[in-house]
Amino acid sequence: MIFKTGLKEFLLPSVRRKFLLRALVVAACAALIFRFIAVPSWIAGKSMEPTYRDGSLVFYLPWLPRLRPPEVGDVVMVRMAGRRMMLMKRIVAKAGDTVEFRQGYLYVNNERQREPYVQYRSQWEMESSTVGPGRVYLVGDNRGMPIDQHDFGQTDKRRIAGYPLW
């Protein structure tokens, strides 16, 4: 009987002032967490495969770039006109570095990079380009697609909107 009453109360609670207040606090906390602390985001696209799969869910931390500046190797979310649609890429070089692709391999400052996260690779070729001041160079982990179909390049550091939680 106690169990029945408890279940009924859990599923169909009496709408009292205390209950409304509790519901309001839960809703406010959820809104605060999912809006400012760990923001949910769906991945649409294959440019970060196999690290992040098309269609999977990630949470990103929008406050972390203010505490820890982005570094080479970090996966970051890049803001466009706002935060509803963003790009997800990996930082491969910082301001002042030169970036180049030879036979599918990334060269930073003329040194071939070890990239354990890259599992698909095709013959990308790109002439050397220098990263401008206040900018970082971003590339996706999926290098198996033709170079023309992969969006990559340098962008302003201020566009970095967060780091994925995992």
Next chain:
Amino acid sequence: MKSLNINWKTGVFTAVILTAAVFFLVRHFTTGEEAAIRRKLSALEDNISRSPGDGNITLSLKNQRLTPLFANPCRIKIPKYNVDMETTPREIAAQVFRLHSRASRVDLRFYDISITLTGEKKAEIIATVNVQGRAPEGGRFSETEEAFIEVVKEEDEWKFASFEQIEILER
């Protein structure tokens, strides 16, 4: 179920506050120049998008509704594809017609729209544009870019005067 344990004064006060909030929100999003521009963006989304069920008559109507949305000339600049040209509303409608005949589904959406009125008859929009689609043979395409759009007011109607892709990643 027990009734709500709130006195009538609190109830009336809450109802008045909620009604006022809804009224101001609805007014904010449905009147004024910014709302008129948002409606033009929605019209652009509706008339460029096509669902697999859209027949020739629907597509033809959509095409007819596109022409009055653009100023003449309209500038289009897409650095990614080395496009920088001035074109006419008719030419834009013809290009969309070609897109509709090549794709069984097209979905155009604007996100994170910010509108700035720069004059009585001029405004600037910054938005993220997402186009997704499917070719009849099943191949999918998807493109997301940030865009800078200029609109001008002609004969009491807002019209799109230029579209420019903002390069976020520069090789």
